[in-house]
Amino acid sequence: MMGMGPSGSSKRRDAASSLQSLDGARLHTIRGLAVVLVVLFHVIGPTPDRGMHLPAGSPLHDMGTSLAFLRLPVLAVVSGFLYGGRRVARGALGAFLRGKSARLLVPSLFALLVFWGIHRAQGDLVPLHRALFFAYEHFWYVQAILLIFLAIGLWDALRRPGWIELLIAAFALNTAANLVPYQPFLSIGGFLQLGPLFLIGMVFRDRIALLGHPDVDRLGGGLVLVYLLGYLANRLYFDQPFPNTALSYVMGGAATSFLLFRYAVRVPGIEMIGRRSLSVYLWHPAAAGAARAVILHVAPGHGLLLFAGMMASGLVVPLLLSLLATNIHIPGRLSSGRSWNPVRAWPGRKIPETGMADGRPAPLKIVPPSSLAA
Numbered sequence: 001m002m003g004m005g006p007s008g009s010s011k012r013r014d015a016a017s018s019l020q021s022l023d024g025a026r027l028h029t030i031r032g033l034a035v036v037l038v039v040l041f042h043v044i045g046p047t048p049d050r051g052m053h054l055p056a057g058s059p060l061h062d063m064g065t066s067l068a069f070l071r072l073p074v075l076a077v078v079s080g081f082l083y084g085g086r087r088v089a090r091g092a093l094g095a096f097l098r099g100k101s102a103r104l105l106v107p108s109l110f111a112l113l114v115f116w117g118i119h120r121a122q123g124d125l126v127p128l129h130r131a132l133f134f135a136y137e138h139f140w141y142v143q144a145i146l147l148i149f150l151a152i153g154l155w156d157a158l159r160r161p162g163w164i165e166l167l168i169a170a171f172a173l174n175t176a177a178n179l180v181p182y183q184p185f186l187s188i189g190g191f192l193q194l195g196p197l198f199l200i201g202m203v204f205r206d207r208i209a210l211l212g213h214p215d216v217d218r219l220g221g222g223l224v225l226v227y228l229l230g231y232l233a234n235r236l237y238f239d240q241p242f243p244n245t246a247l248s249y250v251m252g253g254a255a256t257s258f259l260l261f262r263y264a265v266r267v268p269g270i271e272m273i274g275r276r277s278l279s280v281y282l283w284h285p286a287a288a289g290a291a292r293a294v295i296l297h298v299a300p301g302h303g304l305l306l307f308a309g310m311m312a313s314g315l316v317v318p319l320l321l322s323l324l325a326t327n328i329h330i331p332g333r334l335s336s337g338r339s340w341n342p343v344r345a346w347p348g349r350k351i352p353e354t355g356m357a358d359g360r361p362a363p364l365k366i367v368p369p370s371s372l373a374a
Contacts, residue, residue, distance in 0.1 A: 022208075025266040027078060030257075032267075032274030034074040037067055039284045039314045042138070043307065052292070052306055062235075068244065069227060072141060073253020074260065075277075076194040079145060080201020081261070083152065087202075093157040100149050104278070108142040111282040115139075118286070135184040138285060142278075144190030148198050151191075163206040170196035170203075170250075177245040193244050200254045204261065217262065220255040227252030273315060279322035280315060288314035 044064040045051020054060055088096045109132075116124075116131045130136065135143070155161060161169070177192035204211060227248055234242060242249050273280055291313035295306050 022261055025271050026264050027082065028271045028274030028277075029267050030260045030264050030274070031075060031078050031277050032270035032272070033260075033264075034071055034078070035273055035277045035280050036270065036315065037071045038075075038281060039288070039311065040064065041067070041071060042285055043288050043310045043314060051288075052303070052310065066231060066235075068242075069249060069252040069256055072194060073197050073249070074257050075141075076145070076148075076197035077201035077204070077254060077257035079148075080198035081205045081257075082201075083149070083198075084202035084205030087160065088153040088156040090157055093153055096153050097150065100146065100153075104142055104146055104149075107278060108139055108282060112136065112139045115286065133186060135187045135190065138281070140184075140187040140190045141194075141281070143187035144194050145198075147186060147188070147191040148195050151195075152198070152202075163203045166199045166203050166206070170199040173199070174245065174247055174250055178243075178247075196250050197253055197257075200250075201257070204258065211258065211261075216258070220258045220262075223251050223255035224259065227255070273319060276319050276322045280318045283318035283321065284314035287317035290317075 041064045043051050044058075044060045045054055046061075046064070048054060048056050052060075112131060115137060116126070116128060119126065126136070173192050173195040177189070177196075180192070182189035183192075210216070230248055231242055231252075234240065288310040291309045292306065295302070295309045299305055
């Protein structure tokens with residue numbers, strides 16, 4: 001007798017539909033989750049002299065380190081997935097790079113100069129050229145992503161690679177990352193670390209229907225489980241985490257991203273953080289650090305209050321500043337790469353006739369001379 005459950009082909013269609021309907025809200029929720037975990041990691045502090053200044057070997061340190069595959073790998077895969085939907089066409093490389101410079105380079109450079117100035121005033125002797133051209137604080141991630149955009153944009157403009165070539169390139173970059181000592185110049189080391197994940201995100205976009213197969217779900221879940229068991233064994237027997245260039249790290253991050261693509265739901269608050277992810281990423285250390293100074297002055301010795309205050313400040317303050325600055329042209333460009341837009345400034349308000357619904361200028365109307373007669 002034929003079973004009453006859904007057939008295998010029906011399950012594949014449903015899974016493929018789930019991926020193909022991966023809208024902006026869900027993607028921003030996934031990106032927002034990764035950014036929240038980045039803020040959590042920096043609030044806890046990667047070392048005893050950072051973040052909450054917890055002692056070495058603290059359980060919170062272990063928790064923060066163990067979630068590494070959910071932070072930057074997911075951000076890189078999401079970036080690759082989004083780029084895969086709007087790849088650079090031949091002849092459009094210049095416009096693409098100008099856009100990325102405005103959205104990424106300008107705000108990150110502004111934030112870097114502000115951070116460098118504050119640290120300089122506090123006695124940090126890092127020269128400006130070292131901060132600008134070498135991996136500096138958390139800005140290395142943006143520098144590495146810009147290099148990735150430059151490389152893949154040039155490749156697409158010259159000869160668009162297929163998904164097999166992208167996978168080969170991802171494996172080649174990961175191999176290079178494990179063979180070559182870490183290069184801080186222009187965050188080349190970060191480029192080699194995150195490049196494979198970005199390319200895998202592009203493959204996810206290109207092969208989105210294939211990824212809807214139920215067997216791929218099992219593969220993704222199995223890879224995440226293998227990564228977690230390997231991570232646990234590595235900590236127990238060698239007392240150290242996986243290196244960020246390990247193939248298992250790449251596969252764990254890619255598999256986790258795939259499962260999030262398949263099953264994540266929209267969470268409005270996290271989605272908002274995802275939509276303003278660059279601002280939160282750039283400015284959360286300053287906001288959390290300021291909260292730490294205030295809380296230690298007002299209520300020293302309250303660890304839970306310190307943690308909650310730093311997390312709230314690291315997420316909310318950059319978000320509010322970004323929302324406010326977006327409505328002012330120059331601060332918006334500098335702080336978040338977003339320019340003023342009447343649709344964002346006054347949601348629901350009727351746009352004047354000189355502007356279109358998306359905020360662009362309306363097309364010029366040519367009035368026939370006959371209509372000007374009195």
